[in-house]
Amino acid sequence: MLGNMMFQPLLISSLIEHAARYHGDTPVISKNTDGTITKTDWTHISENAKRLANALRGLGLNSADRVATIAWNNHRHLEAWYAISGSGMVCHTINPRLFPEQLIFIINDAQDRVVLFDKTFLPLIKGVKAHTPNVEHFIYLGAFDQDVADAIPEVKFYDALIAENSADFDWPEIDELSASSLCYTSGTTGNPKGALYTHRSTILHTYAISLPDSLNLSSRDIMLPVVPMFHVNAWGTPYAAAMVGATMVLPGPGLDGASLVQLIDEFKVTVALGVPTIWQGLLTAAKQAGSKLDSLKRNIVGGSACPPAMMATFKNDYDCETIHAWGMTETSPLGSSNQLKAKHATLSEQDRFKVRLSQGRPPFGVNLRITDQENGTHELERDGHTTGNLQIKGHWIINQYLGKSSSALTSDGWFDTGDIASLDQDGYLTLSDRSKDLIKSGGEWISSVELENIAMGHPQIAMAAAIAAHHPKWDERPVIIAIKAPDSEITEQALLDYFADKVAKWQIPDKVIFVDSIPLTGTGKMLKRDLREQFGNVLLS
Structure with missing residues (x-):
């Protein structure tokens, strides 16, 4: 026997409809690529999403067509997200920090018909354009710009498309198992692989991350997603913000510590999301500026x-x-x-x-x-x-x-x-x-994460990576690659001594190498593969 309750498909369009109807005047604050600030709200995000949906239909796109975005966290990108998925198309967020060959691969693999982009990525678009024959339209996320028009003569301008199209658009009722968005893995080994999310999976995930025992999100929050929208959909927070009616502060390209401190203090951010390397920069900048980050809970x-x-x-x-x-x-x-x-x-x-x-x-x-x-x-x-x-x-x-x-x-x-x-x-x-980062020394496993946490616990270390280096007797031994904190005079031996009472003696690294920078992936993680290639034989000489 079936129950007697209404059935409504779980659709991403319902999120923006809810936000516009019940949280329409809640602010969405966006730092643009040129550094200016745009203050809008969920009502206008919804209206522009519908205008873009009409524009995409006018370009001949249909349900299930893939539309790519190469953009920072800003209000136009947010509007595009809801326009694309809400109208039944697939929003393909692209990590611009991938190698050009990988970008070409995923655009072709996804069979993207349209690419929307911020000006930062104009050289990237110009470089891959000739190698992506399936892309029919390039849309610049901004007003008319002569530099963009000169580089890509056939480009369309987002602001013009919005102005030309009506906000009168009925979101289609589609199967909740339809594809909604597409994210690719970072491709550290081989080509990136695509994960194709559904409307149903996204809505259920949105409920889950909003729960008190999860990220504990509500309409009282002022949310700063520092994690990029091209990195697993900013961990789903743009969807959750619409579901609960939270204020969003979108940081644009300024992900340095000083810029983030300014946004947190000026707009009274209560919750922020990002990777440890981002927070390291934030803490350093807050200390230098004398900020107590009073609003951040x-x-x-x-x-x-x-x-x-x-x-x-x-x-x-x-x-x-x-x-x-x-x-x-x-x-x-x-x-x-x-x-x-x-x-x-x-x-x-x-x-x-x-x-x-x-x-x-x-x-x-x-x-x-x-x-x-x-x-x-x-x-x-x-x-x-x-x-x-x-x-x-x-x-x-x-x-x-x-x-x-x-x-x-x-x-x-x-x-x-x-x-x-x-x-x-x-x-x-x-x-x-x-599993690929574990260090196997003499048949025993050593956790690189544990060694990194210890190293970064030293007040004179800003960042540290632990890697496996080849060893003639023990197969592999740990080596620490570290960046000193500003004005630090710590020595290699002093850092090695710091490990003495924190791990077993055989787990203490064999060597510390101080560097000026550590390579990061497009999502802010330390790129240990590159470090192993550079320093993997340092114990053999």
């Missing part, structure tokens, strides 16, 4: 493990709660987030901080397990100590990659993340490492 850290010293600084110096989260492109991305349970209230502050260091527990909608590294489907005990392959399944987890006929899952239906981790009885997840 929580920061969400994902992308890679947050150093304990960074969490302590946010808490002790800025009274800001750090929510550790974990996810990946294939998981939409949220797989876990760290909120305490009622029973943790009785713990000491130090013990609560230890719980906070984990990547948290899964929300309803996904499930986690760890399995034997030799037998990928044999589940291991959730005791908080035993480590194994981290696997996940749920409503917003990938089933197969775009264009691939084979499943991306294990034989019993789980997605293997490539992470090595432990779980406790409450589901709290602690990542040991990426």
Whole structure:
């Protein structure tokens, strides 16, 4: 017997309709590519989304056609998101920091018919244009610009399209299992792979990240997503902001610490989201500016493990709660987030901080397990100590990659993340490492994450990466690649001595190499592959 309740498909268009109807005057503040600030609201975001939807239909696009965006976090990009997915097309967010060959590959692989872009990426567009024959239209996200017109004569201008088209547009009612957006993995090994999300998976993910035990989002929040919209859809926050009616502060291209401090203080940001390298810059800039970041109540850290010293600084110096989260492109991305349970209230502050260091527990909608590294489907005990392959399944987890006929899952239906981790009885997840970043010394495993956290706990170290270097006796040994904090005079031996009472003697790195910069991926993670190529033989000479 079926129930007697209404059925409405779970569609992204319903998010912007809700935001415009019930939170229409809630601000959306956007820092543009030229540094100017645009103040708009959810009503106007919705109206412009409908105008762009009409414009795309006028260009001959149909449901399921792919429309790419290469843009920063700004109001035009946000409008385009809802226009594309809301009208039944697929919003393909492209990471502009990929190699040109990878960009060409994913535009062709996705069969994008339109590319929308910010001026920052004009040289990139000009360079790949001849190699992307499927693209019929290039749309510049701005007003008429002679430089853009000279570089791409056939270009269309976003502001003109908006002005020419009506806001009278009825969002189509489509199957909730229809594709809504497309994100590609970073492609650190081989070509990037496409994860094709559905309207249903996106809406369920949006509910999940908004929950109090997740990112705890509400209409009272002023949200600063520093994580780019081209990185797993800014972790889904533009959808969640519309769902709960939050104010958004979109930072544009200015992701340096000083720019972020200014935005937080000027617009009273309450919650911000980004990777640890971003927050390192923010903390440095806040200290230099004398800012106490008074409005900031929580920061969400994902992308890679947050150093304990960074969490302590946010808490002790800025009274800001750090929510550790974990996810990946294939998981939409949220797989876990760290909120305490009622029973943790009785713990000491130090013990609560230890719980906070984990990547948290899964929300309803996904499930986690760890399995034997030799037998990928044999589940291991959730005791908080035993480590194994981290696997996940749920409503917003990938089933197969775009264009691939084979499943991306294990034989019993789980997605293997490539992470090595432990779980406790409450589901709290602690990542040991990426399997490819573990250091195997004399047959024993060493966690690069643990070594990095220790190194970055030293007040004179700004950033550190731990890599495996080849060793004639032990196969591999850990080496620390570090950036000194400003005015630091720390020596190699002083940093090695810092490890002495924090790890077993055999896990202490063999060497420290001080550098001026550490290469980062397009999403702000340390690019250890490049570091291994550069320094992997340093112990052999």
